[in-house]
Amino acid sequence: MSDARVQYLVTRFFEGSITVTEKEELAAWVNQAEGDDVLKKELEEAWERYEPDAALKEQADPALDRIIGNLYANAGEAAAGNAVPARFRFLKRFAAAAAILLVAGAGMYYWYNSGSKQETVTAAITxxxxxxxxxxxLTLSNGQQIVLDSAANGILAQQGGTSISKQAGGQIVYNANGETAGETLYNTMSTPRGGEYQLTLPDGTKAWLNAASSITYPTAFTGSERNVQITGEVYLEVAKDKRKSFLVQVNDVKLEVLGTHFNVNAYGDDKIVRTTLLEGSVKVNxxxxxxxxxxxxxAKVARGGTMTVDANVNIAETMAWKNGRFVFEGAPIETVMRQLSRWYDVEVQAVxxxxxxxxxDVPRNKKISDVLKALELTGKVKFKIEGKKIMILK
Structure with a gap:
């Protein structure tokens, strides 16, 4: 590939405008090296010839700082501001090229060159x-349960003055007929392990549920507040209504919003409630x-109520599940396997x-063997699959 073409693709990569075809081309270029040393040499040479503009460097440097920060934290080494360990220095020498190595080279290239690499994968699959x-x-106020994936499209139920319907795309929508007097009725939508679903609440708020998650809500928001409760992981795009605040209860954490886009991760096995804001503002109590x-x-709230705020969170990694992908940028194996366990409904041997x-970075619509192969291509771990049990081999 010519130097000019590499520069073009690198620029498109960091601007976020790279197409699928161009990403395949870039990943194929990354993958053509025979080994890590050769690949690093090629990337260094490309970076030496490549001069990004100031705006591009502003995007690249924080990204690499975050990656190096994760490496520090994992290794228990010097805090930010001290000397960078020798094995990390090369990252800062060619930020864009290193990011391509980390993002495209450590797993993604499997999808674009699997033919030449699959013989190195050792996952035993039965x-x-x-x-x-x-x-x-969907659990109605009277306890009736409706299995949504097998329910026919159209009106599913009537709850007070609100009708519940399933649209052609599978989404559940609530439509009020104007009659809001009477007892407040509550519904709960819950996804099993290995499931996800989308819902539009009575006020127009959109909710996406990840695997093993739930949201409980009234069939009509009649008071001065819109209250919902969630478990697991839910992404919300809250309908704006200045007259009615939107309140989310997650265990002992309460979130206050007016109109905003945010993701809440509150799985019990993570022991931390994470609220990530994409748009607007949220008050975390x-x-x-x-x-x-x-x-x-x-915002991260640990058990006991201790709260910290990460001002430089990786939005792409946090929202990958909603966008149909697994994205891990410096994640420990425990984090990786928890996500795979929930999405594929499998048991993972203790790590x-x-x-x-x-x-x-891999799609979520692949079989688990494909995802495990991508992880194996990092050279850090091997797997064995027996039925719905995943064993990790070191």
Missing amino acids: NDVPPGSTKAV AGGSSRVISPGQQ EDIDDLFFV
């Missing part, structure tokens, strides 16, 4: 596992304290003595 799918159960977070920030961080 029964492959398909990916999760669109499925959920927990443990007797409160913080207002801005777009691009993430021990694996301190590596994983940089992988």
Whole structure:
């Protein structure tokens, strides 16, 4: 590939405007090296010839700082501001090229060159596992349960003055007929392990549920507040209504919003409630304290109510599930396998003595063997599949 073409693709990569075809071309170029040393040499030479504009460097440097920060944290090494360990220095020498190595080279290139690489994968498979799918159960106020993935399109039920319908795309929508007097009725939508679903609440708020998640809400928002409760992971695009605040209860954490886009991750096995803001503002209340977070920030509330705010969260990694992907940028194996376990509804053998961080970007619509192969191509871990049990081999 010519130097000019590499420069063009690198620029498109960081601007976020690169097409699927161009990404395949770039990943193929990354993958053509025979080994890491050769690849690093090629990337260094490309970076030496490539001079990004100031705006591009502003995007590249924080990205690499975050990656290096994750490496520091994992290794228990010097805090930011101290000398960078020798093995990390090359990252800062060619930020864009290194990012391509980490993002495109550590897993993504599997999808574009699997033919030449698959013989290196050792995952033993006796029964492959398909990916999760669109499925959920809707529990009505009277306890009746409707299995949504098998329900026919059209009106599913009538709850007070509100009708519930399933649209052609599978989404559930609530439509009020204007009659709001009477008892407040509550519904709950829940997804199983291996399921996801989309819902439009009575006020027009859109909700996306990840696997093993739920949201409980009234069939009509009649008071001065719109209250919902969630478990698991839910992304919300809240309909604007200045007269009615939108309140989300997550365990002992309470979120206050007016109109905003945010993601809440509150799985019990993570032990931390993470609220990530994409648009608008959210006030997070927990443990007797409160913080207002801005777009691009993430509030983390540990058990006991201790709250911290990450001002430089990786939005692409946080929202990957909603966009149909697994994205890990410096994630420990425990984080990776928790996500795979929920989406594929599999049991994962206890993880021990694996301190590596994983940089992988793969689609969620692949069989689990394909995802495990991408992880194996990092050279850090191997897997064995037996039915719905995943064993990690070091």
